[in-house]
Amino acid sequence: MTFLILAVMTLAGAITAMTLRRLVHCVLALAICFVGLAGLYLYLGAQFAGLVQMLVYVGAVVILIVFAILLTRSHEAPPQKKWTGLAGVCVSAAVFAVLAWAVIAGGAIQGIAGGQPQATMQQIGSALMGRFVLPLEVVGLLLTAALIGAVVIAMEEKQSAR
Amino acid sequence: MLGEGIVKGLAETARNFFGSYAEKERLTTVQFPEERLVQPEATRVFPFLVYDTDDAEKGLRCVACKICEVECPPKCITIEKSTEKKPDFTGKPQFFPAKFDIDVSVCMSCQICVEVCPFDAIKMDTAFELSTDDRFGGLLWEKERLAKSNEYYHSIHPTEAAEVDEQLAEKKAKAEAKPAAPAATTGAAAAR
Amino acid sequence: MTQALDQIFVTLKHWAVAYFPAVLQPAVSILLSIAAVLVIFPTLFAVTTILERKGLARIQNRYGPNRVGPFGWLQPLADAVKSLTKEDIVPRSADKLVHFAAPLLLVVTAFLEYAVIPIGRNMVVADMDAGVLFFFAVSAAMELSIFMAGWSSRNKYSLLGAMRAVAQMISYEAPLILSSVAVAMTAGSLSTVTIVERQAGYSGIWPHWYVLTPWGLAGFVLFMVAATAESNRSPFDLPEGESEIIAGYFTEYSGFKFALFFLGEYLGMFAISGMAITLFLGGWSAPFSFLTWVPSWFWFFAKLLTLIAVFIWVRGTLPRLRMDQLMSFAWKFMLPMTLMVIFSAGLWRFLPGGVLRWVICAVPIAGLYVLLSSCMAESRRIQKRTYKFAE
Numbered sequence: 218m219t220f221l222i223l224a225v226m227t228l229a230g231a232i233t234a235m236t237l238r239r240l241v242h243c244v245l246a247l248a249i250c251f252v253g254l255a256g257l258y259l260y261l262g263a264q265f266a267g268l269v270q271m272l273v274y275v276g277a278v279v280i281l282i283v284f285a286i287l288l289t290r291s292h293e294a295p296p297q298k299k300w301t302g303l304a305g306v307c308v309s310a311a312v313f314a315v316l317a318w319a320v321i322a323g324g325a326i327q328g329i330a331g332g333q334p335q336a337t338m339q340q341i342g343s344a345l346m347g348r349f350v351l352p353l354e355v356v357g358l359l360l361t362a363a364l365i366g367a368v369v370i371a372m373e374e375k376q377s378a379r
Numbered sequence: 380m381l382g383e384g385i386v387k388g389l390a391e392t393a394r395n396f397f398g399s400y401a402e403k404e405r406l407t408t409v410q411f412p413e414e415r416l417v418q419p420e421a422t423r424v425f426p427f428l429v430y431d432t433d434d435a436e437k438g439l440r441c442v443a444c445k446i447c448e449v450e451c452p453p454k455c456i457t458i459e460k461s462t463e464k465k466p467d468f469t470g471k472p473q474f475f476p477a478k479f480d481i482d483v484s485v486c487m488s489c490q491i492c493v494e495v496c497p498f499d500a501i502k503m504d505t506a507f508e509l510s511t512d513d514r515f516g517g518l519l520w521e522k523e524r525l526a527k528s529n530e531y532y533h534s535i536h537p538t539e540a541a542e543v544d545e546q547l548a549e550k551k552a553k554a555e556a557k558p559a560a561p562a563a564t565t566g567a568a569a570a571r
Numbered sequence: 572m573t574q575a576l577d578q579i580f581v582t583l584k585h586w587a588v589a590y591f592p593a594v595l596q597p598a599v600s601i602l603l604s605i606a607a608v609l610v611i612f613p614t615l616f617a618v619t620t621i622l623e624r625k626g627l628a629r630i631q632n633r634y635g636p637n638r639v640g641p642f643g644w645l646q647p648l649a650d651a652v653k654s655l656t657k658e659d660i661v662p663r664s665a666d667k668l669v670h671f672a673a674p675l676l677l678v679v680t681a682f683l684e685y686a687v688i689p690i691g692r693n694m695v696v697a698d699m700d701a702g703v704l705f706f707f708a709v710s711a712a713m714e715l716s717i718f719m720a721g722w723s724s725r726n727k728y729s730l731l732g733a734m735r736a737v738a739q740m741i742s743y744e745a746p747l748i749l750s751s752v753a754v755a756m757t758a759g760s761l762s763t764v765t766i767v768e769r770q771a772g773y774s775g776i777w778p779h780w781y782v783l784t785p786w787g788l789a790g791f792v793l794f795m796v797a798a799t800a801e802s803n804r805s806p807f808d809l810p811e812g813e814s815e816i817i818a819g820y821f822t823e824y825s826g827f828k829f830a831l832f833f834l835g836e837y838l839g840m841f842a843i844s845g846m847a848i849t850l851f852l853g854g855w856s857a858p859f860s861f862l863t864w865v866p867s868w869f870w871f872f873a874k875l876l877t878l879i880a881v882f883i884w885v886r887g888t889l890p891r892l893r894m895d896q897l898m899s900f901a902w903k904f905m906l907p908m909t910l911m912v913i914f915s916a917g918l919w920r921f922l923p924g925g926v927l928r929w930v931i932c933a934v935p936i937a938g939l940y941v942l943l944s945s946c947m948a949e950s951r952r953i954q955k956r957t958y959k960f961a962e
Contacts, residue, residue, distance in 0.1 A: 241722060242666075264699065264704075265704070268704040272708040280718065280737055287734070381904075381944030381948070385889065388889065389885070389888050393884065395631070396630045399630075400629070406632055407632070
């Protein structure tokens with residue numbers, strides 16, 4: 218029952234995000250979709266993933282997209298041709314079919330042997346600092362590089378505007 | 380050092396907060412309508428007409444000369460002269476206003492009518508709690524409303540009223556002395 | 572006896588829940604907890620509005636509202652009647668759905684934040700494993716509602732105000748979350764109940780609150796400053812202070828929706844104070860060991876009221892910060908300080924106890940503070956003025 222509500226919320230959010238006319242409305246519908254996803258993670262018992270999904274996606278990514286839309290768009294989208302909607306539906310159905318085949322054929326549907334794995338905060342933390350410390354540091358460096366790059370681009374614009 | 384100013388500011392406001400309970404004179408608020416500020420003597424709000432004795436009709440100083448009506452900048456005074464005359468404070472018969480209207484919503488309290496009146500008949504009142512819910516009729520004041528006694532004038536502007544009374548007494552004395560002099564000379568001419 | 576008084580609300584709830592059939596009992600228990608939150612904190616909001624107005628007035632050497640009720644204490648009632656009966660004006664070109672949903676979202680997320688704050692011993696609505704993370708996730712959703720409010724009004728100035736507000740809130744989330752990371756590190760858990768229990772011990776008469784450690788003190792101050800910025804309160808209220816001059820993000824709201832925005836903002840302030848109390852001030856534990864007979868929920872609300880008084884005090888004292896001053900303060904001063912607080916908390920964990928540990932942990936923080944304050948003072952030194960076009 219809970220799963221049904223969350224799934225409907227996610228799907229409705231995603232579909233509305235694709236079909237609404239104004240971009241900011243689409244982004245807000247996307248935020249609803251992310252909240253639905255976070256709910257699904259929490260329903261599965263993955264507290265960390267669910268809460269970080271809320272914090273990062275809804276809190277930061279949606280706002281980033283909104284800022285990007287508001288700061289860069291200066292005109293309305295050109296009118297679409299009639300068959301783009303149909304083409305979109307076909308492509309997404311094809312992608313969904315491939316993913317579904319992969320999931321079913323991969324055997325995850327049968328359930329995991331040995332009950333639900335407990336991923337407590339402590340285990341995630343020690344895994345991040347133990348097994349996955351190298352990927353963590355690399356991702357940190359990547360994000361720092363992105364941050365510095367953004368600052369450099371913004372600074373150059375300021376200098377050229379003088 | 381960062382934060383020094385903030386700490387000093389916080390100490391100052393804390394002093395203000397506790398001081399406002401400890402010393403009552405920090406709070407300068409006048410709690411209207413329980414307390415009122417003392418108005419200075421030269422306060423002026425809207426004009427009123429002065430009458431001398433207890434009779435608002437017979438003692439009215441205004442002689443309907445219409446100087447204030449002409450001089451009023453926003454033209455808020457309307458005067459109609461009467462057809463008969465009545466004696467003024469020296470006994471001389473004068474006209475009096477049959478209609479004297481001031482539109483208070485137009486009046487700008489400039490006091491020009493007071494400055495030009497040669498008979499000290501119109502003076503400035505100090506009452507300011509005048510709100511009414513009738514926007515048009517309630518703000519058009521007629522002669523009955525405007526006429527207030529000399530005692531009232533003394534109570535609101537004591538020094539001014541005392542000066543005006545002195546001047547009027549002088550004028551009255553001069554007017555009473557004058558008929559005696561021509562009567563004496565005509566009597567002397569007739570005697571010769 | 573003191574134990575019974577301490578747990579009185581828990582016992583009341585169990586007694587009320589026992590009246591229902593077993594199948595409904597979990598739902599009723601949850602509903603009762605939610606009802607308690609829904610009753611207590613809006614009442615606290617009403618009390619805070621009058622406290623704030625009278626407090627600010629006394630700071631400014633004047634009386635506050637003193638006409639409604641004895642000494643003006645019934646003023647919130649008058650304000651409630653006013654906000655309920657005002658006409659609800661929606662601009663014709665506004666986005667109706669988003670315009671309607673923005674205050675709702677704000678109030679909903681503000682209430683959600685109370686789910687993880689322990690108000691007393693055994694008195695928390697939801698004991699989550701990652702309570703602190705939940706709190707910050709929900710406060711991130713609050714920023715979205717502010718943006719929605721500003722955008723849906725179809726007003727250039729509202730939109731600008733909303734974007735500035737969102738930028739301010741995002742920038743101050745970094746020092747906020749990093750200060751709480753130091754606490755989570757020391758407590759070893761992200762669950763608010765565990766964090767409070769770790770601080771509930773006493774050595775002699777002194778409690779084990781984290782605010783009594785050097786990194787805790789610095790962290791607490793940084794957390795409170797970031798909390799002031801997160802709730803858009805003075806001196807960081809540029810997004811809504813602008814509304815007195817041009818417009819702010821909730822300028823097109825009137826009547827009840829405006830009241831809802833106010834409610835949401837103040838509730839957010841209480842929630843973040845509650846989190847500060849949980850993380851640094853020991854939650855519901857008493858300040859001295861000889862005072863533990865006083866009920867735990869009394870201490871929580873006493874600390875909450877003290878923090879609210881501090882907020883009001885700061886609001887009455889400091890002038891508003893400009894946007895660029897605000898942002899440089901967050902990124903150039905507070906972020907390095909919070910990183911140093913984390914480092915110092917780590918040092919604290921591994922050094923043996925005593926005065927030496929206190930000194931060693933305080934030195935990096937104090938040193939960085941002096942360094943940063945001298946750097947920021949240098950950039951403010953008055954330079955010789957050069958004219959680009961006059962020469």
